[in-house]
Amino acid sequence: MTTGRVKRYSLMIICFALSLLSAIYGQTITGNVQKSKENIYLARIKQFNEFIDRFNYKTDFNGNPIDSAFSRKMTREKYINSLFDLKDNRIAAGGKDPQGSYADLKSRFVKQVISGDIKINKYAPGILAEAKSRVIFNGKPQTITIFLNQEVVGRGSVKWVITDVKGDILNFLKTDTTHIRFIPPGSNETDFINLKRALEDVDYLQYYASSDYKFDQLSIFLYLINSGLLKFEYVEEVRYHILDIPGWCIRVKDFNRDELNSGWLIYDLSLNNLSRKEYIQTLN
Amino acid sequence: MFKRILTSVFALTLTILVTAQTKTAVTTKEAKIVDEINLSAADIELFKEQTKQKVEEFQQYIITLANKDEPTEKRNMAEREALKLFYKGAQMEISTIMPDGTTQKVNRPMEKYLARLKSLPFTKVVIKFYDICYVKEFTKGPDGKYYSTATIIQEFTGFNDDNIVYKDVTKKEVEIIVDLVEDKFFNEKRWKLFLGDIKATETKTVTNP
Numbered sequence: 001m002t003t004g005r006v007k008r009y010s011l012m013i014i015c016f017a018l019s020l021l022s023a024i025y026g027q028t029i030t031g032n033v034q035k036s037k038e039n040i041y042l043a044r045i046k047q048f049n050e051f052i053d054r055f056n057y058k059t060d061f062n063g064n065p066i067d068s069a070f071s072r073k074m075t076r077e078k079y080i081n082s083l084f085d086l087k088d089n090r091i092a093a094g095g096k097d098p099q100g101s102y103a104d105l106k107s108r109f110v111k112q113v114i115s116g117d118i119k120i121n122k123y124a125p126g127i128l129a130e131a132k133s134r135v136i137f138n139g140k141p142q143t144i145t146i147f148l149n150q151e152v153v154g155r156g157s158v159k160w161v162i163t164d165v166k167g168d169i170l171n172f173l174k175t176d177t178t179h180i181r182f183i184p185p186g187s188n189e190t191d192f193i194n195l196k197r198a199l200e201d202v203d204y205l206q207y208y209a210s211s212d213y214k215f216d217q218l219s220i221f222l223y224l225i226n227s228g229l230l231k232f233e234y235v236e237e238v239r240y241h242i243l244d245i246p247g248w249c250i251r252v253k254d255f256n257r258d259e260l261n262s263g264w265l266i267y268d269l270s271l272n273n274l275s276r277k278e279y280i281q282t283l284n
Numbered sequence: 285m286f287k288r289i290l291t292s293v294f295a296l297t298l299t300i301l302v303t304a305q306t307k308t309a310v311t312t313k314e315a316k317i318v319d320e321i322n323l324s325a326a327d328i329e330l331f332k333e334q335t336k337q338k339v340e341e342f343q344q345y346i347i348t349l350a351n352k353d354e355p356t357e358k359r360n361m362a363e364r365e366a367l368k369l370f371y372k373g374a375q376m377e378i379s380t381i382m383p384d385g386t387t388q389k390v391n392r393p394m395e396k397y398l399a400r401l402k403s404l405p406f407t408k409v410v411i412k413f414y415d416i417c418y419v420k421e422f423t424k425g426p427d428g429k430y431y432s433t434a435t436i437i438q439e440f441t442g443f444n445d446d447n448i449v450y451k452d453v454t455k456k457e458v459e460i461i462v463d464l465v466e467d468k469f470f471n472e473k474r475w476k477l478f479l480g481d482i483k484a485t486e487t488k489t490v491t492n493p
Contacts, residue, residue, distance in 0.1 A: 037453070038414045038437075046435040046455065049420040063418050123423075155322075157426045234377070234389045256381075256487055 037258075045083070045263035048240060049122070051252060055083055056119040077114050085255060085265045102269075109248060109269055118245055123150050123158050126244035126276060130283070134233040137169050137224070143236065144170065144221070147280055164280050165221040169230075173215060174203040181207035240264075241283075243276055321464060323430055323475065328422045331430070334477050335419045335460050339434050342369050342458075342479060343413045346438075349402050350409045363398050370394050371461050371478040379485045394482075406442035406449065413438055422462065430462040438484075457483040 042061055045051045053059040057076045060066050086092060090102035112118065120127075129148045134141055144167030148160045181204055187194045198208045206215055224230035242250040249272035255262050272279065323331070345366035349359045376397040379389045392400070414437040422430040435457055442450035459480030467474045 037439075038416060041414055041416050041437045041455070046418045047420055047433060047457070049433070050418060153426050157424045157428075159426050234391065236387055236389075256485065258487070 040258060040260055040262070043260040043262075045265065048252065048264050051083065051264040052120050052122050054079060077110060080110050080113060082261065083266055084269075085267050086261045088267065105271070106269055113245070120242060120244050123152055124242075124244040125149055125151070126242065128163070128241040128243065128276060128280070129160070130239045130241060131235045132237045132239075133235045135167075135169075136231040136233060137229070141233070142167065142169050145283075146221075146235075149276070162218065163276070165218045166280075166283070167217070167221075170217040170220045170224075172203070173206050176204055176207075183208055239267075241279065243272060243274075243279060248272055249279070321428060322424070323422070323462065327475065328430070331422060331462050331475070331477055332419050332432070335432060335434050336417050338369055338460075338477055338479060339417055339436055339458060342366055343436065343438075345369075346401070347411050347413075349398065350404070350411050352406075352408055359402060363402060366398055367395060369479045371463075371480045374459075374480050374482070376482045376484060379483065381486055404442060407445055408443035410441040410443070411438060412441075419460070422460075428464065432460040432462075434458045434460055437487075453487050455485045455487050457485075 045054065050059070050063065053063070057066055057071075057079060060070045060074075084091060084106065088102075091106060127149060131146045131148060133144055133146055135144055136142070144165060146162055147164040147166070149163050150158055151161050152158055181198070181201065183192070183194050183198055199205065201208070206213065221230070225232065238254070240252040242252065249270050250266055251268040251270075252264050253267050255265050255267075274282065345362040348354055348362035349366065351359070354362075374394045375391055376394055377389055377391045378397075379387050382388055416435070416437055418435040420433045422432045425431050435455060438454050438456055440450070440452050440454065441448055459482070461478045461480045462475050463478060464473045465476045466472075
């Protein structure tokens, strides 16, 4: 990198730090802050990986390791605050959260992260990617959600794996509490003639399965893809749920907007004590 | 010209350095590549630098092949050279924000994408890349290759005569793959960097045609 470039980047860092500071404190970034398009993209959290590096206070706006000059201007607390969607009504100045409960929660979270020097493990199984995807089922476009997480295999190799799938088209079984459905106890003596009747009860098949049977949408999904009944088109949107910090769940998505506070940002934060599997069950 | 010579010298130096630092890669001929052959931290740093160079090379080819003021032969050559940077089967996924706020995605093989870019219905096309290239750290995959992603920002302007009829800014996520390939000349395996799939997201449309 040339000396001129280094100087230019340093100048940009200062410029961004000042701009972000004003944003962090809920003030509107006004026109007197001259911001070029390039500055916006430099400040933008362009990749989820960059989000984690900034959260862990590992890299500056240019992706370079954080040095003392940067940390003097931008403390970790301010840096983490800048990772939130600052347009979120619950934390924005003049926002609609009169009780301030979300703002308090956020403040508690940031304090805990700073005091405990908490970092997110980039390859933690607690990082859950939610990929809203477009599929074609029976000739019609539908949306399903595919959940993925990372698995470390062999000596430090990493891959993403499908953890679960959810979607109305995969959830075809119905619930019925009015009738008792079962295969009668004497059915074995009639070579299970009743089995035909049971398997024609197509909407309630789960009631004929054993009590430890768990309906599994992922297996249904894999079968439908394999049989050609379901065609995968593309991923429409990706969101992340970070369950790696004990007691918390951080939700991150991409804010595609022409502002410094843009890119992969925290859109929600909540308390969480559920395991990854239990957590997925709570999602719609 | 000087820049090109410098790039070639750097690439050659990089190859020599990487080859020297990954002796295991050169000598291991069995299929246990995945677990046994690793890039050293120094190699990874070098490939991070090389990623920026390859991406810049790709950007230069894009600018040339889209520029209708350039001679056809030069544009064709830029198209061919750009393709050589990619891993076989690389695709371009273009994501467009529709007026109703929904996103529509189109997937094309890289060959088709470049061919289309060369023949866009504008009298003049100007493509500019911002001086930003964020490169994610390399992570080893279960197949023994190393993977990363580079983000670049492209500004596209389409003219009809002297009038701007279309302008947009897109963010491009470029997959980077470092693979151990057979160098037939030296009869040994060397790490080589390729560009992979690209996800292009429209961030801002300034003017619609």
